Amino acid sequence: MEIVFMALCGLLAGIIGGMGMGGGTLLIPMLTVFFGVGQHAAQAVNLVSFIPMSAAALFIHMKNELIDYKKALIIIAPALASAVGGSFLAKSTRGEALGRFFGGFLIILAALQIITFIANKKKEKKGKKA
Amino acid sequence: MEKKLKYTLLALFGALTGFVNGFFGGGGGMICVPLLIYAAKEPVKKAHATALLIILPVSVVSAIFYFSFGSLDLSVLLKSGIGVVAGGILGALLLSRLSNDIIKMVFSAVMLAAGVRMLFF
Numbered sequence: 001m002e003i004v005f006m007a008l009c010g011l012l013a014g015i016i017g018g019m020g021m022g023g024g025t026l027l028i029p030m031l032t033v034f035f036g037v038g039q040h041a042a043q044a045v046n047l048v049s050f051i052p053m054s055a056a057a058l059f060i061h062m063k064n065e066l067i068d069y070k071k072a073l074i075i076i077a078p079a080l081a082s083a084v085g086g087s088f089l090a091k092s093t094r095g096e097a098l099g100r101f102f103g104g105f106l107i108i109l110a111a112l113q114i115i116t117f118i119a120n121k122k123k124e125k126k127g128k129k130a
Numbered sequence: 131m132e133k134k135l136k137y138t139l140l141a142l143f144g145a146l147t148g149f150v151n152g153f154f155g156g157g158g159g160m161i162c163v164p165l166l167i168y169a170a171k172e173p174v175k176k177a178h179a180t181a182l183l184i185i186l187p188v189s190v191v192s193a194i195f196y197f198s199f200g201s202l203d204l205s206v207l208l209k210s211g212i213g214v215v216a217g218g219i220l221g222a223l224l225l226s227r228l229s230n231d232i233i234k235m236v237f238s239a240v241m242l243a244a245g246v247r248m249l250f251f
Contacts, residue, residue: 006206006213008213010216011213013210014214015224016217018219019222021233023217024157028155031210035206041201044197044202045210045211046155047193048202049211050186051186051189054186054189061182064179068170069183071166074140076184079148079162081148082149084191087192090152090154091199091201101154104249106244106248107242108245110242112164117235
């Protein structure tokens with residue numbers, strides 16, 4: 001039965017991810033809260049399952065010429081270096097603490113999303129009036 | 131001068147994107163997409179597509195390290211991974227058909243609830 005529920009959670013996270021809204025931030029808490037998967041293991045699963053999904057999407061975007069390679073390159077170089085640092089820091093952080101940090105990270109992301117959502121709505125309204 | 135500043139900003143937030151994605155095993159896109167929209171002035175669609183090109187190699191590198199640390203649970207990966215890939219395709223197809231506003235609000239609420247649960251309990 002667990003396989004069905006886990007696949008359903010993956011499906012939900014995949015849909016959100018496929019829509020470009022950050023499915024990983026949904027898969028990780030679902031795995032830890034509902035299935036008791038360790039924080040490190042949930043994060044590892046998210047990283048790996050993101051690869052085929054995004055590779056497929058990326059292929060489509062490349063065909064549609066939706067990629068800005070120059071800017072991507074400027075961002076990728078430092079991002080790769082700090083990803084190594086982030087991975088090592090995660091390894092040396094205890095699972096329980098890492099989970100709490102992740103919780104804080106989620107709250108910040110949710111707050112930012114709500115703020116930008118409201119700001120965009122206000123802008124839309126103003127645009128309509130003008 | 132302004133161009134220099136912009137590139138420095140992109141590089142700095144690029145470093146943050148990589149760190150977050152490595153430390154939390156995801157979520158780098160949540161920094162990268164707004165960075166591309168607001169600092170690089172990319173249109174929304176292009177920002178999302180370009181962010182994927184950035185997060186993909188970053189995730190590959192992080193995944194290799196997580197794997198080498200022994201953090202990867204193959205059984206969990208198989209069980210949820212099937213769903214993630216199928217959902218990813220479905221999500222990409224649904225993208226233009228559903229009202230994004232409602233999904234965004236529900237998703238934010240779920241994130242907030244999960245965050246509170248994980249931080250405090």
